[in-house]
Amino acid sequence: MEGGVGPGEEARSPRTRLLAAEEEEKEAEEEEEAEEEEEATSRAAGPEGEAPACGDGRKPRPAAAREAGFGAGPPAPPAGEWDSAGAGWDVRASFRENSPREEELLVLADSFQRQYSLLYPDRRPLLLCPANECGVQKFVCTTLRPTLVPYLELQHWQGSASFVSDCVVPTPLEPPTALPSRLASPVTVLRRKRANSLEASSLLCSLLLGAGYDAYCVCGYADRPTCLADESRADCPLLREPEPPEPAEPRRPPNKYAVRRARDLRSHHEERLEERRQAEEGAARERRRREEEAGAAERDRPSLDPLHGLRVHCWVLVRPGRRGVAEAFFVEPLSGRAFSTADGRFLGVESVWNHRNYWVNVQDCRHGCQGVSFHVHDALGWEAVFPGVRPRTAGSAAHGGYGDEEEEEEEEDKEEEADPERRQKEERAGSTLPPSWVGRIQLSPHDLEMRCPGGKRTVQFRRARLEKLAPFLQRDGLISRLSVFRDDECTQLVEVRETYGHRKDRLERKLLNKESGLVTEHFAPGRADCLKEHTFASPVPETERRAEFYSAARVDGLRSRRETALELWEEFEGRGDRLRARHAQLGPRVKRAGPAGAHDSHCRPILKVTEDFDRDPSRPADEDPSRRTFLLAEERVSVLYHQDPARITRSCRHFLKPPCGTDGTIEPPGPDSYSAYQADPAAPQLKKREVYEMLVELMAAEEKTLQLVRKSEEEVREMLRVRAQEEATSELVVSVYDTLRNHRIKQRRQELERLRQEEQRRREEPQLDYLAPFLARLGDPEELTRRHAERLRSECLDDVKRQLTAQANAMQERLEKEVEELQQQEGARGPGGRAGEEERNAACEEAAFRVLVTEQRLHRHKATAPHVYAEMERRLQSDPRLSALLQDP
Missing domain, CATH: 1.10.287 (Helix Hairpins)
Incomplete structure (x- = not known):
């Protein structure tokens, strides 16, 4: 592996070594000039095998630099390779030519390259001045164009990284151990949607710099899967479940009269033996797990890479200090994932750069990036091409703002007004860069939606496959599908996770478990039935299912409903009557003789209904019902009241429903049809009239409860009918702000344009002459x-x-x-x-x-x-x- 310096060179500082090499370089230049004067005649004759001198009078750059793309001029594009003429779009003049300041910059970079080659002859040439898409050499720092795009998604590093990884198709470097001879601009990368790691890093770094991050392009070495954007052996990040927070134990207020706990009579020796046995079992399970993981890692280990440590790769570094970043991290542009700076997949760093300077790493990278300090302004670890450039630590971007290039130029103008001689000093020292030759990155809403080439992208992970689709590309609104498999060959499908967008039925996610057959649907707020989540195995009624609702949007405060073939559970919250739950037990359907359309023949008989209520502080505990049970098969009603904190038991009442008279009146309960238990023996007993009124009230409540249970059954059937219709149609909703797809607004706009044109023609037509x-x-x-x-x-x-x-x-x-x-x-x-x-x-x-x-x-x-x-x-x-x-x- 290359990159960094050996331990024998750590005694001398980089600046000292550079100054000591100046004299050697001058002597070498004098010798080259002498040789060139002697061979001037032969070069003018143009013998075969030699290249003529540069047209602008500059000396040819070293051969090593020409091989790496830093020579006197890039070679003509080979047949089939695209250039400015074949790009399919008009490029700016800055793409095809260099300004005088850029020419001076190329000379300075060439001088730095020669000094670097003298100091580190065993290291590869630096990526300083590759050719752009038009074949013109450009300093690599000027290829970055910090741009703040007007989309909230791209103003955070996660969204920008995901956009770049979806937007470009990875193109491996050829050969994989050499730097590319060309580096296309971020604008061109967005147009052709193909890029190598250096071009993708330039695009991502431009977006991050515009969003206010302290971002840098990193040129170094990585392992084969990272260079080839191969994630088939990596775990899918969407499958990593977030760790649930530890539940806080509720603190109970101390009770002065709490019952003293019984004495613990367990043997401490037996407890220690049990703890030792559990520890041994846990260690054995952990040992087996590690052996299984080691075996799986051995099976998944890629074959030996003969180019390990030599594969050139480029990624992005985000340093702390801006936008709330507390610790430096890497962002892989081809996958859109973030990694620690000590991650083992990154094997070394040659150089880093942003839109202001270029730094060469002079630290030891024999152990990868571990121990490498990314304080690029530290002269002991990094050597800058322009030492006089001051780091940007103040301004709006440093305090969480954004770093668009135009805003930074305004800041520089203000600083120049405060210190007029600073800019002249920096220009004399060669420490200022010309403006970027790349135009602003323009993204339309259509480009943001159709980010993937063709609107589709498939990423293969270890035992998972992720499919991404553009909005409105599928008829059902599908925008992503994650398929999870049991085996490495991806033949045994376990579950499918689908994500939807712009659905009229507010469907957001769907989880299909292929093993259990369960389907879980998640909905956004806004449905007429306030459905939030629906889990089922079969879309037909009277089967096992569970539905959750947005209780705050429902009049009845229903939070969840669970149904089986013979039971129905409902939970409520925020109700005025303090009803918390309702449980109904149903019997098998009994076929009755009668008309074919009779409604009762479709209903299951209700055997038992139980209702639970929350505590009402305004009522005594002995008068506040906690549970009401209606036993319809036994013709009985039971009421259990809340427990008084001063009592150890709760009051309850049991009624045996009397038969109704011919005129519908209820007979008073007899001594055998009513029983009660009073937790407070000193409380007065209810009179017969009060017992009768309570029975009448309970029977009316029973009738109302039965109607509510029937209504719940009907609501379940209606929900299933509506869901079947919604799945059959799969209607999508177009936003009123989407002028490209909203046909109604488009037609209205066309009608207004037609009326405007007619009015214009009417005004232009001469008026009728009444004297004619x-x-x-x-x-x-x-x-x-x-x-x-x-x-x-x-x-x-x-x-x-x-x-x-x-x-x-x-x-x-x-x-x-x-x-x-x-x-x-x-x-x-x-x-x-x-x-x-x-x-x-x-x-x-x-x-x-x-x-x-x-x-x-x-x-x-x-x-x-x-x-x-x-x-x-x-x-x-x-x-x-x-x-x-x-x-x-």
């Missing part, structure tokens, strides 16, 4: 005289008067006709009987209504006619063709 017919009578003279103007005015006003008079006459004739018809209706006799009278009255009312409407129209016309005539006269007087001729001489 009268000018035609005069032969359309080119010039009008006063006589023409007076004639036009007179004829136009006469025409208006004639039209108004004709309209008034027409209305008057219509009115007279309607009045005559009304008189005929009133004088005519229709067919006899009540029906004929109603028909005649209706005809008269309709005729009278028409008379009233016509009369109102005539009055309104007479009122508006003078105004219409005056308006026309005003328009003629102000018409530019007539106004000058009609003025008094």
